[in-house]
Amino acid sequence: MYAITIPEPGGPEALVWAEVPDPVPAEGEVLVDVVASAVNRADLLQRQGFYDPPPGSSPYPGLECAGRVAALGPGTETSGWSVGDEVCALLAGGGYAEKVAVPVGQLLPVPDGMDLATAAALPEVTCTVWSNVFMIAHLRPGELLLAHGGASGIGTMAIQLAKSVGARVAVTAGGPEKLARCEELGADILIDYREQDFVEELRKATDGAGADVILDIVGAKYLDRNVRALAVNGRLAVIGLQGGVKGELNLAALLGKRAAVTATSLRGRPLGEKASIVAAVREHVWPLVGAGQVRPVVDRTFPMTDAAEAHAALEAGDHVGKILLLRS
Incomplete structure (x- = not known):
């Protein structure tokens, strides 16, 4: 078969079909x-x-990926x-290929009424958002979710899933166009991180209460501000490190709010x-889709051969949302 390989690490040109x-x-x-x-960012x-x-x-x-079952391996006949x-x-790797x-246990049916290629945009974002926002942080109806990177693939899915359970949503995004797209998806509080301090904007919008759950893709750069933005009994879920890996955590602030910080990745988790x-x-997301x-x-x-x-x-x-690679 053919696949996108990485003979040597580097820029986009390092990708070779x-x-x-x-x-x-x-x-x-x-x-x-x-x-x-x-x-996904992890691919970069x-x-x-x-x-x-x-x-x-x-x-x-x-x-x-999305595709068609070509063969059943040992132990999968039933x-x-x-x-x-x-x-x-959902994959640990290998999606940029003709076969994988x-x-x-990581297969999902294509949702009713959806074309096969579009379904490739679902597994990573739905599994990431559901596991962190709902299975770990337990977002509940009436609570407020702050999603950083609201216009990303993760962010656009987080907005929709939070709204589907009756939560309110605040987002950060860069610029009015991206914020407008977030608003179309249901976001209630729109914060331009290039021009505004999300802690202050969130305080104004919530009368000082803050966010019950924060889904963070930034990491160290936002750690202190995220803790300050949390509500009492708030939960911060860190899923990305675009802003660095080491930050200072004010434990007194965390204790004072009886808050929790979790950090997870999906790729390296055990199969079970x-x-x-x-x-x-x-069970929970596919009916909504x-x-x-x-x-x-x-x-x-893009054609898969143009992965670079x-x-x-x-x-x-x-971009807003996901970028797909299609087999020609």
Whole structure:
């Protein structure tokens, strides 16, 4: 088969479409013919040499895909999946390829009424948001979620899922155009991080109460301000480190608010944990997608062979939602 490879770490030009050995499904895996994948920040880090795949997983980038089941591996004959089924999948790697072997617990059916390629935009964002905002931080109806990077793939999904359970949503984003898109998706409080201090804006909008849950992709740069922005009994979920890895945490402020800080990644979790998250997403999120209440936001698509251009587009930062790679 062909796949996007990374012979040497570097810029987008480091991505090379090359012939590689076909994957062979191991125990508990199925083989999927890939129709589309999506570009995630983790793929950029892997390309730069900063985020190696977990041991035993595909060396090629791509944390999600959509396609058709091509073969059932050992131990999956009674899994309920059949050759030819249209699926999307959460991956530890390998989505930028013609074929990928997927643990059976990480497969999802394509939602009713959705085309196969668009479904590639769903697995990573739905699993990340549901696991962090709902399974860990336990966002409840009537509470306020602050989503940093509201116009990102994660942010656009967080807005919709929070609104679907009756929560209010505040977002940070860069510029009025992105904030307008967030508002269209249901965001209630719009903060331009380039021009405004999100702590002060949130205090004004909530009469000083703050956010019950904060979903943070920035990390160290926002740590102190995130704690100050939390409500009493608030929960901060850190899922990204775009603003650095080391910050100072004011424990007195955290104690005073009886607040909690969690930090998680999805890619390196054990298979059983991923399967539990995928099952929860299928139970709670897939009905919302099928009913049209929640949808993936796709900014643009590229041929998979042009993955370098797609990476450059993500790095430019002018997108809203997801960037997809399509098999020609």
